[in-house]
Amino acid sequence: MILQHTFNIPEEKKIRLIINSDTKNEADDQYAIVHAILTPLFNVRGIIGAHFGEHRTKHSMLESYEEIKRLLDLMNLTNEICAFKGAEKAMPNEQSPVSSEGSEFIIREALTDDPTPLYIIFLGPITDLAAAYLKEPAIAGRLTAVWVGCGIWPEGNMEYNLSNDIHAANVVLESEIPLWIIPQDVYVNPRVSISELAVKVKPHGDIGNYLYQQLVDFNLMMNKRTDWTNGESWSMGDSTAVSVLMDSHMFGYEMKPAPRITDDMRFLHYQNERMVRWYHYVDPRFTLEDMFAKLKLHYGA
Known part of the structure; x- marks a missing residue:
């Protein structure tokens, strides 16, 4: 089934999108994935299942991957959008990538001749992007990463997505990959009852x-x-990544020097040239109401 949208988007506005999600970690990744698929601005090229540590299960990536397949099946899109397995665990250090079919897919998609801009949203740890970059640094200039993760500026703090692969975060923060960060004090705000x-x-x-x-x-x-x-x-934090790609929230971010992350997830500030987009506001009303509207448009009575 190919989704039929109720309005048209100019082709020059559309983007290629890869979703990387620790989907079975909790309950809001699923909403963000469906929201992204229902957004005509996006050409969803594939969805990668991410690990979420070993706190609750030894097979977290596989559980995420199976949950992605379940969502695609419920939307009758199994034959339209591919699911990929990401890394099974975090990187052991900053030099040793944990390879996966997900990181290989990122490399392939980044290096294609398609001139359409490529974005990847990360709704969990950023392991697969770090692995792809370490294996093929040339991807740095061919994609933009949007990460729902990191603690509160400027000190940093315990944050779940970051905690599941600090090494990978440092690899990406020290790379040349354009990076948009939606930190903890921002992504908690789209609350629903x-x-x-x-x-x-x-x-x-x-x-x-x-x-x-x-x-x-x-x-x-x-x-x-x-x-x-x-x-x-509940907080629909992961949907903020969809929101900032639909509308950049021009006055909702600042360019900041990328911190280095310590083992206790504090920020060290000494990288003065490497700049990242750091969000301080994402509109909860816009984020949530667009998701609700698209569900009704596509599946309403």
Whole structure:
């Protein structure tokens, strides 16, 4: 099934997109993936399953990969968009890439002759980009990476996506790859209530029902922990990566010198020439309402 959008986008505005996601880590990656697929501005070239450490499972990448395939099946897009396996674990150091079919796909897509701009959104650790760059540095000038990750400027702090591969983060931060960072204090802001999802997501096809139910189930499981959410809300943090590619949020970022990350995820500031785009604001209303609207347009009654 090829998606039929209700409006046209000028071809010169469209971009190629690769999604790299630790999809089964929790419950909002799934929303970001579906949002991206439903966005006509994007030509989704493939989706890479990422690992999320070994805190809950020894097979986190494979679980992410299977979840991606489940989403594509529910959207009847299994034959339209390819899923790839990413690295099974973090890099052991900054010189040793963990190769995977996902990193090989990044290299192939970056080095094609297609003049359409290539972007890759990373919704978990950035392992596969670091591996691709270490193997083929020429990709640096042929793609832009958007990462939902990193702690709060300027000191840094514990942040989950970063924690799952600090070595990879340092490789990319010291590379010449154009990098947009959506840090923790920004990506937490697109908050939803579960009631809102019941009204605006659940009714819209098999995919809407699945998106809603898997979040409800995960929320119930995780709220047995006292340090989790309040019980009736969620942050759609990963959807911010979709949002900044739809609209750059011109006044929502600054160019900052790339920090180096310490083992305890603090920022060291001495790279004065390597600059990255650091977001301080992504519009939650724009992000969430566009996702809800696209689900209704494609799967509404």
